Each structure stands twice: as structure tokens, then as C-alpha cells.
Amino acid sequence: MKRAVIVRAKRTPIGKKNGILQSYHPQELSAPLLSQLAVGLEENVEDVILGNVTGPGGNIGRLAALEAGLPLSIPGFMLDRQCSAGLEAIRIASYFIQGGAGKCYIAGGVESSSTSPFQKRARFAPDSIGDPDMLEAAEMVAKEFEITKERQDEYALLSYERCWxxxxxxxxxxxxxxIDKLDKDEEFLKKRNMEALLRRAKPLFPNENGTVTAxxxxxxxxxxxxxxxxEEExxxxxxFRPVLRFIDSQVAGVHPFYPGAAPIPAIQVLLKRNGLTVKDIDLFEINEAFASKIVACAQELSIPYEKLNVSGGALTIGHPYGASGAILVTRLFYEVQRRNNAKYVLAAIGSGGGIGVAVLFEAV
Structure with a gap:
């Protein structure tokens, strides 16, 4: 079987909705990445796979490849698995290589919430089950796993301090x-007093003894x-110097009320199938959509914070939905190069509808 490896990884700065990147459409955000990742291999890239959630629709993978000036022979396609889309794109590319379908792919995701034509989110589940918004679902996770506001705030502050x-x-x-002259995440343009903000923030669902805050x-x-x-050879x-070798992956479904908990079964199955435990994993990157989600995952899987999101994450720099899974892998790509002893690392993310994706890599 062929082995898939990651040899380059890049991301744009992350902007707030209607912030520093508000005038850039998805293809304009993606094109600089595709151009840089393809340098020296323009005629060898066999496809561009991009995840996207909030539109504008169409084939953003193809559009971005054309915007980047890549050869017309590179087709490009777009997928939507909600917040898991960017990680799913990398997973698909890795399996294409393992199956012998190709040898070179660009995979990731993009989100331009600022330019999205859609004012409402897509449905996550039918009315017969219930279709809570993600904030409501984060509160449901907190209640299901008995995660207090204090524990959520403690983790959010830790993430913020690590990120800075x-x-x-x-x-x-x-x-x-x-992107043009923008070279840092918008969050880092001004430091906030996060400790005070966390202390002052009120629960978004106070009538339900809420714990989730802005x-x-x-x-x-x-x-x-x-x-x-x-393909490694x-x-x-x-x-090229391979940095991460794709080992295996797992997708899991849970009740749509608890999307933040969806990484838990995905990680459990993935580790068991590969004869590994949490102790064998040197670094975990789990998307920080909500502190309740991360605390629940760490609690249920017994992941020590020392191994988890060691440079912070979405709670600080933000969560551009379709891109976030690829941001996790990009973070691992550079983090393992700063360490001499990392062997196994894992990226995981939960999505609307109750879907969790987990991907296991070996540091080469």
C-alpha cells in the first residue's frame, strides 16, 4: 500500500467576521496558499480538494485553483462536512494516495463568513430529532458531561495564554x-484582558443554569x-522532506445535540484499531469551537492538557469553519518540527449534526 505524507502546510491569517479579511472571497483567500504549496510541482498536482461551509456554493476548489493560476489540467472540487470539512479534505487526499489514485494533492479548507450570501445556517438535523444551534449544543455538552462554567473559563484562559x-x-x-500585507491573525492586533472578560461574561442561556458564554x-x-x-516515495x-505520515482515520456519529462530543468515539475507535492509547499520542489538536467541548473531550479521554492544543487554538484566533480542520494539521506540521521526540500526533474536530473526524499521523 502507498503511504501518504504531508510535506508542506500553510494557512492565511485569520480575521474576524467583517474584520481584516472582509473583502476577500473564498477563492481569493485560497489562491495564495495554492500558489505557494504548488511551487515546483505545478504540473504534478493531480487535484485540489477544499472544504467550505458557508458558500457561496459552486466548486470553490476549481475556482481557487484557477484564481491561483495553476494549470488548467488540475480539476479541483469542494466538499462540505460542516466544521470537519478541512480535515476531511486531507483525509480524502491521503486515501486517494493510499489507493493508488494519484501521487500529489493539495487539500484543506476555506471560509469567508464576511462575504457569505447565506444569512441562516444550514440544517443539522430534522425537526423529529431536534436541530439546536451550535451555542445551544455547546450548552447541552456541558450539561451532559457536567462541565461547569469555572472549568470552561479556566480552559479558555489557558488557551488564550498559550496562543499569545x-x-x-x-x-x-x-x-x-x-494576504496582501496582512501577515498576522486579527486577534493579535490588540491584546485583551481575557481574565476580566471571562469573569464578566454572562451565560448565554441564563434561564437554564447556563455555563456557556461568549x-x-x-x-x-x-x-x-x-x-x-x-506519495512518500x-x-x-x-x-521533499516528509513531516507527517498519514496512518489512519475515523469518522463517528453521535446525537446531533452533542456535536462537541463527537471526537470522543472517533478518537477511541481510531486508537483501539491501531493498538494505541492516549499515552502513546504526543500531541492532540482538537478544534476549540467551545471550551465545553474541549474540557469534555479531555475528561472523557483522559487527555492531559500538556498534550492538548499546546499553542492555543480557535478560542483565541478564531474558527473559520471549513478551514479549521486543516489549521489543526498545519499546527501539528510545525509543532513536531520543534520537537525531537514526537512520534504520534492526532487531529480531531466535531461538526454540526453530531459528526466527529479524527486523523492519526506519525511524525517522520
Whole structure:
């Protein structure tokens, strides 16, 4: 069986909805990434796979490839698995390589919430089951797993402090491809007093003894991220250094009321099938849509915070839905290169409708 490896990974800065990236459409956010990832391989890329959630519809994968000036022979396609879309794109590209369908793919995701033509979200579940908004679902996760506001706030503050420390160390500079002259996440233009914000923030559902607040939840954002996935022998023959080797993945479904908990069974099945435990995984990147989700996943899987989202995540820099899964992999790509002893790393994300995707990589 062929082995898929990731040899390049990049993301744009992340902007807030109607913020620094508000005038950029999805193809305009994606094109600089595709151009940089394809350098020297323009005639070898066999497809561009991009996840997207909020539109505008059409084939953004093809549109972005054309916007980037890539050869007309590269077809491109778009997929939507809600917040899991960017990670699903990388998963699909890896399986294409394993199955011998191709040797070189660009995969990731993009979101331009600012330019989306859709004012309402898509349905996650039929009325017969119930279709809560994500904030309501985050509260349901907190209640189901008995996660207090204090624990959520504690994690949100930890994530914020980690994110700023990583930014101050320059850790994000290698990740980012500038959009025109924009070269840093909007969050880092001004530091907030997060401790005070968390203390003052009121529950969004006070009549239900709520625990989820605007301060321990992610924002709505714009941004893109993608990776270059190659067949390992081809990568080596072309002089590339593989950084992450795709090992396996798992998708799981849970009740649509608890999308934040969906990574739990996906990770459990994935580890068991590969004869691994949480102790064997050196780094976890789990998307920080809500602090309730991360605390629940860490609690149920016994993941120590020392291994989890070590440079912060979406609670600070934001959650551009379709791109977020690819941002997780991009973060792992650079984090393992700063370490000498990492062996296994894992990216996971939960999505609307109660879907969890988990991907296991080996550091090469």
C-alpha cells in the first residue's frame, strides 16, 4: 500500500467576521496558499480538494485553483462536512494516495463568513430529532458531561495564554502566507484582558443554569488553510522532506445535540484499531469551537492538557469553519518540527449534526 505524507502546510491569517479579511472571497483567500504549496510541482498536482461551509456554493476548489493560476489540467472540487470539512479534505487526499489514485494533492479548507450570501445556517438535523444551534449544543455538552462554567473559563484562559505565548515566540510566522500585507491573525492586533472578560461574561442561556458564554466560545471568522499531500516515495525522489505520515482515520456519529462530543468515539475507535492509547499520542489538536467541548473531550479521554492544543487554538484566533480542520494539521506540521521526540500526533474536530473526524499521523 502507498503511504501518504504531508510535506508542506500553510494557512492565511485569520480575521474576524467583517474584520481584516472582509473583502476577500473564498477563492481569493485560497489562491495564495495554492500558489505557494504548488511551487515546483505545478504540473504534478493531480487535484485540489477544499472544504467550505458557508458558500457561496459552486466548486470553490476549481475556482481557487484557477484564481491561483495553476494549470488548467488540475480539476479541483469542494466538499462540505460542516466544521470537519478541512480535515476531511486531507483525509480524502491521503486515501486517494493510499489507493493508488494519484501521487500529489493539495487539500484543506476555506471560509469567508464576511462575504457569505447565506444569512441562516444550514440544517443539522430534522425537526423529529431536534436541530439546536451550535451555542445551544455547546450548552447541552456541558450539561451532559457536567462541565461547569469555572472549568470552561479556566480552559479558555489557558488557551488564550498559550496562543499569545506562541505568537510572541514567533511560532505562527512559518504557518502564515500573507494576504496582501496582512501577515498576522486579527486577534493579535490588540491584546485583551481575557481574565476580566471571562469573569464578566454572562451565560448565554441564563434561564437554564447556563455555563456557556461568549468569552468561552469561539468567534465567527474568515481564513483558509491547506497542505501538500504526496506519495512518500515520490516526495523523497523529488527532494521533499516528509513531516507527517498519514496512518489512519475515523469518522463517528453521535446525537446531533452533542456535536462537541463527537471526537470522543472517533478518537477511541481510531486508537483501539491501531493498538494505541492516549499515552502513546504526543500531541492532540482538537478544534476549540467551545471550551465545553474541549474540557469534555479531555475528561472523557483522559487527555492531559500538556498534550492538548499546546499553542492555543480557535478560542483565541478564531474558527473559520471549513478551514479549521486543516489549521489543526498545519499546527501539528510545525509543532513536531520543534520537537525531537514526537512520534504520534492526532487531529480531531466535531461538526454540526453530531459528526466527529479524527486523523492519526506519525511524525517522520
Amino acid at each position: 505565548a506562541a505568537f510572541d515566540r514567533g511560532n505562527f510566522e512559518d504557518e502564515i502566507v500573507p 468569552a468561552n466560545s469561539c468567534g465567527i471568522n474568515d481564513g483558509a488553510a491547506a497542505v501538500l499531500v504526496m 515520490t516526495a523523497l525522489s523529488r527532494g
